[in-house]
Amino acid sequence: HVQLQESGPGLVKPSQTLSLTCTVSGDSVNSGRFYWTWFRQHPGKALEWIGYSYYSGATFYTPSLESRVTISLDTSRNQFSLRLKSVTAADTAVYHCARVGAYSEVRGDETWGQGTLVTVSS
Amino acid sequence: EIVLTQSPATVFLYPGERATLSCRASQSITNFLAWYQQRPGQAPRLLIYEASIRATGIPPRFSGSGSGTDFTLTISSLEPEDFAVYYCQQRGDWPVLSFGGGTKVEIK
DSSP, rough: OEEEESOOSSEHHHHHHHEEEEESSSSSSTTTTTEEEEEEEOOOOOEEEEEEEEETSOOOOOOTTTEEEEEEEEEETTEEEEOHHHOOGGGOOEEEEEEEEHOOOOOOOTOOOOEEEEEEOO | OOOEEEOEEEEEEEEEEEEEEEESSSOOTTEEEEEEEEOSSSSSSEETTTTTTTTTOOOOOOEEEEEETTTEEEESSSSSSGEEEEEEETTTTTTTOOOOEEEEEEEO
């Protein structure tokens, strides 16, 4: 049974760096079957894709955040992380990690973490 | 950038009724369209991918159809747990993903 769990500070000051970790159980981040992905959801708003990292080292980011975001895999701890620098109040959101199928045969096994609220405030 | 427009924004239905939700893409995405369900306080759950394939564990009352720019999610008979927000997501602009604004299905 696959589980993903986000962790990290719930409060970040403006201009600082938001750092979150997703711990994966029941699967390996070294698997080529999934993209290890971060999404976010502003309060009361729609979902937004942030980016993903693949076991090969490839990363893809949404254009609007590309200059501020880094997603990386830690295969020794079976985790992946999100770093978002120079945050503002507009980055206040619930952040979800997820495994997204890399091809059709595993697309249906997509799994999300419960999410963690990050508030940007001084 | 591909924009997804969902309609209606909110729909009021009775349990047991049929729900028909629409998602329109600003340009063709062939069949690279997914549907998600989000209940209050919960993570989104993948229901349908590649326009019409049910994800693992999704009951058959959920079905998807469409191709190109127009897509539909149908719930054949609403159960109490189906009252939630539904989002469509496109993967046709690979590697970029984007979501529609959501449709809320509320109890009448």
